[in-house]
Amino acid sequence: MELQKIECGKEDYMSILLLADPCIKMIKRYLTDGDLYIYQHGAVTAAVAVLYPLEDGGCELKNIAVLENLQGKGIGSAFLRLIMGEASKKFTHMLVGTTSQTQGFYKSLNFQYSHTIPNFFVDNYPEPIFENGIQCVDMRCFSIKL
Numbered sequence: 001m002e003l004q005k006i007e008c009g010k011e012d013y014m015s016i017l018l019l020a021d022p023c024i025k026m027i028k029r030y031l032t033d034g035d036l037y038i039y040q041h042g043a044v045t046a047a048v049a050v051l052y053p054l055e056d057g058g059c060e061l062k063n064i065a066v067l068e069n070l071q072g073k074g075i076g077s078a079f080l081r082l083i084m085g086e087a088s089k090k091f092t093h094m095l096v097g098t099t100s101q102t103q104g105f106y107k108s109l110n111f112q113y114s115h116t117i118p119n120f121f122v123d124n125y126p127e128p129i130f131e132n133g134i135q136c137v138d139m140r141c142f143s144i145k146l
């Protein structure tokens with residue numbers, strides 16, 4: 001698997017970015033200044049991720065998504081391991097905000113629970129967000145040293 005960093009035309013990847021974040025306005029906010037990485041498999045963009053620099057020397061994983069029909073095959077974890085390797089050249093740690101539904105993915109990669117931001121998904125999104133029929137309310141943040 002090889003990572004590609006996208007410098008131009010970042011919005012061309014909007015449809016796959018929307019799998020991890022349903023709000024185009026929010027995505028545009030971090031896409032401009034964030035680093036967009038993709039895993040291109042032939043003609044298919046199989047995975048995307050956006051890293052955003054933090055003021056404390058770390059970075060935040062703002063978005064990570066694997067194409068729906070390729071999920072659950074180990075691509076997301078392999079991709080995120082490569083992203084962490086790349087990020088370790090520039091950043092001290094990686095933070096990620098999750099819903100209670102997706103935290104298992106990060107725990108499986110040794111991210112540690114850091115803190116919770118109450119009502120984040122209610123206060124920051126124009127529409128309620130549901131995952132597997134459950135409304136997302138608080139954001140649970142995990143981090144890992146790079």
Ligand SMILES: CC(C)(COP(=O)(O)OP(=O)(O)OC[C@H]1O[C@@H](n2cnc3c(N)ncnc32)[C@H](O)[C@@H]1OP(=O)(O)O)[C@@H](O)C(=O)NCCC(=O)NCCS
Pocket residue numbers: 019020063064065066067070071072073074075076077078097098099101102103104105106108
């Ligand atoms: C979350 C996502 C990136 C994971 O990628 P993936 O290729 O499906 O994950 P993998 O196959 O590498 O799975 C790795 C581990 O994480 C777990 N996992 C994967 N997706 C999960 C989810 N949504 N919830 C809980 N655990 C999950 C798997 O069970 C697996 O654990 P195991 O190694 O013990 O079997 C992918 O499912 C996705 O794009 N989901 C939609 C977008 C999204 O929710 N992004 C995250 C926003 S916070």
